[in-house]
Amino acid sequence: MQFFKLIIAYDGTGYSGWQVQPNGVTIQQLLEEAWHEVTGESVRIMASGRTDAGVHAEGQVCSVESATSLDCLTLERALNASCPDNISILQVNFADAGFHAIRDAVQKTYRYQIQFGRIRDPLQCQWRWFIPSLVDVAGLEQAARLLEGEHDFASFQASGSDRKTTIRNVSQIRVNQWQRSVFGYLDIEVTANGFLYNMVRNIVGTLVAVGQGKRQPEWVLQVLEQKDRTFAGPTAPAHGLFLVRVDYHEPLN
Amino acid sequence: MQFFKLIIAYDGTGYSGWQVQPNGVTIQQLLEEAWHEVTGESVRIMASGRTDAGVHAEGQVCSVESATSLDCLTLERALNASCPDNISILQVNFADAGFHAIRDAVQKTYRYQIQFGRIRDPLQCQWRWFIPSLVDVAGLEQAARLLEGEHDFASFQASGSDRKTTIRNVSQIRVNQWQRSVFGYLDIEVTANGFLYNMVRNIVGTLVAVGQGKRQPEWVLQVLEQKDRTFAGPTAPAHGLFLVRVDYHEPLN
Numbered sequence: 001m002q003f004f005k006l007i008i009a010y011d012g013t014g015y016s017g018w019q020v021q022p023n024g025v026t027i028q029q030l031l032e033e034a035w036h037e038v039t040g041e042s043v044r045i046m047a048s049g050r051t052d053a054g055v056h057a058e059g060q061v062c063s064v065e066s067a068t069s070l071d072c073l074t075l076e077r078a079l080n081a082s083c084p085d086n087i088s089i090l091q092v093n094f095a096d097a098g099f100h101a102i103r104d105a106v107q108k109t110y111r112y113q114i115q116f117g118r119i120r121d122p123l124q125c126q127w128r129w130f131i132p133s134l135v136d137v138a139g140l141e142q143a144a145r146l147l148e149g150e151h152d153f154a155s156f157q158a159s160g161s162d163r164k165t166t167i168r169n170v171s172q173i174r175v176n177q178w179q180r181s182v183f184g185y186l187d188i189e190v191t192a193n194g195f196l197y198n199m200v201r202n203i204v205g206t207l208v209a210v211g212q213g214k215r216q217p218e219w220v221l222q223v224l225e226q227k228d229r230t231f232a233g234p235t236a237p238a239h240g241l242f243l244v245r246v247d248y249h250e251p252l253n
Numbered sequence: 254m255q256f257f258k259l260i261i262a263y264d265g266t267g268y269s270g271w272q273v274q275p276n277g278v279t280i281q282q283l284l285e286e287a288w289h290e291v292t293g294e295s296v297r298i299m300a301s302g303r304t305d306a307g308v309h310a311e312g313q314v315c316s317v318e319s320a321t322s323l324d325c326l327t328l329e330r331a332l333n334a335s336c337p338d339n340i341s342i343l344q345v346n347f348a349d350a351g352f353h354a355i356r357d358a359v360q361k362t363y364r365y366q367i368q369f370g371r372i373r374d375p376l377q378c379q380w381r382w383f384i385p386s387l388v389d390v391a392g393l394e395q396a397a398r399l400l401e402g403e404h405d406f407a408s409f410q411a412s413g414s415d416r417k418t419t420i421r422n423v424s425q426i427r428v429n430q431w432q433r434s435v436f437g438y439l440d441i442e443v444t445a446n447g448f449l450y451n452m453v454r455n456i457v458g459t460l461v462a463v464g465q466g467k468r469q470p471e472w473v474l475q476v477l478e479q480k481d482r483t484f485a486g487p488t489a490p491a492h493g494l495f496l497v498r499v500d501y502h503e504p505l506n
Contacts, residue, residue: 009434011375056376058434076372086375090435118330122264122339123309127376181262181311182343
């Protein structure tokens, strides 16, 4: 058997997320069907993060264990030919025996995309959460700084989750803002060693409450202390979220 | 009566273009319906260019003659509220009496978006023509230089058109190329004092034939000389085309 590492990108619009499920088409399902079409094998393809319905990926990493004798470039070409236009395989590489996309991930980076200002950009509304009035971007950035580091992020996980520990190390939250024509754009990039369920979208919803002037930046420290989802801001919608990059300990081949 | 100048943006995906027609929903129709909803008036809204089905706009300019007493900001807000999310009114201004978006336009700029490389970018394929093998970008740029200036562009107009003159002055063709991850991107921006029907898409199809190594850059001079559509390259698909900007002689208020 050979282990493979796949890097893939997809437009999550209209999909029911990564993970195979009884109702709705998922990325995992289409990728496993493509693998079957190409190799004749029924395999389970694991992804570093099970992105939710409507969430996109620029650099999702997957692991597969397979008996195929096809080489990496042939696999990449054939899988791309078998996948729809909104799913692409960017890279196929051999991986070390036992490689597992979730367990072996060291850190992941997500980007959340916002558009602000009085007028909606009709060419970006599919990829960005539209917030008409974002009056305190400096406050939003300050609040982002306060969330960096190792904390108990229990307030930022979807209610009903039960992870062993809710402590995560958020190594960086980068806020990037620019203006084009009458439109304001804001990207929030979050890197961490692990993410609780809905964590990025809950962090973004909380930061946006500060950006809208509804809360002071220091409020996010109180939210952290409460360790209770009901104290944080709303969950940002899925369509603005991109899984950007997944890092592993050593370069796999 | 008062003349207005509107600047609008839209995602043309799924629309049957600008101009009202019996079958299919058009931007003009929705905008005129919005104007009616806001003011109670049935008006004709003229656009600087009648974009085709699937073509987008970042800065389309429209003219309207109206008896409304609403001020510009109120109109802008109300029209935006009445239009779907993929059409936005960026600006409403009073214009000089007689202002006409087509007749008064001095020059227009279109951008055509391409993605190249072995792998399709699933997050851009809605807005970019995918050309797997673009081997001679330098040649494409050379060919673009040769098309700049005042020429008879008869070879680049859709067959069956009958304009009085097919001479146009293309003041600039800017080619911009960059790489991100495994994807290559190329934008071709064309500015001219006027455009024949399908002219940008025919210029792009012709330049791409050079970029694919099928033709030498100098070939485009022969195409110009023939004054016959059948000598040029194929028509590039609509979904990569954006009307970027329309310039008028003097700032209108």
